[in-house]
Amino acid sequence: MSLRSRLSIATAAGLLAAAAAVTPAAAAHDDWDPTGGNGNHHHDPSGGNGHHDPSGGNGDDHGKPxxxxxxTANTLALRSAPNRGSQIIRHAHKGDIVSIFCKTGGETVKGNPLWYLLTDGTWAWGAARYIDNIGPAPRWC
Incomplete structure (x- = not known):
């Protein structure tokens, strides 16, 4: 892993920690409404190789598209770490379009171990089980 990649990950982790420190905890909710979500999460079955179609990005954040x-869930808790026991930062709702910085392995949610680091206003982790990709699969963190 290059120094630049390590620096990007360290920066993202620092920003996430800072956001978690200043964001009040929301009332405890499960990560999803069992009546919501269609369970049709799509991910890169090859495991990802860090390459993607440049047209798949929507902007530039820390130099990365x-x-x-x-x-896809009615209500999705977005968290401070890629597991259901971590602090809830905010919630996303069914149909919301989210910006994904990268993906990583975490606590398995309904058979899917992937979590996405989202950058919409605050840095927060969302269970990939309840977020369908639009375009290419996100790169690995």
Whole structure:
């Protein structure tokens, strides 16, 4: 892993920690409304190789293009870490379009171990099980 990649990850982690420190915890909710979500999450079955179609990004954040996704759960808790026990930063709702910085492995949610680091206003992790990709699969963190 290059120094630039490590620096980007460290920066993202620092921003996420800062956001978690200043964001009040929301009332405890599960990560999804069981009646919501269609369970049709799409991800890169090859495991990803860090390459993507440049047209798949929507902007530039820390020098990296962002990817897009759509929330499929009625309500999705976005968290401070890629697991359901971490602090809730905010919520996304069914149909919301979200900006994805990268993906990583975390706690498995309904058979899917991937989590996306989202950059919409605050840095927060969302279970990939409830976010369908729009365009190419996000790169690995």
């Amino acid at each position: 962002l990817f897009k996704g759509v929330v």
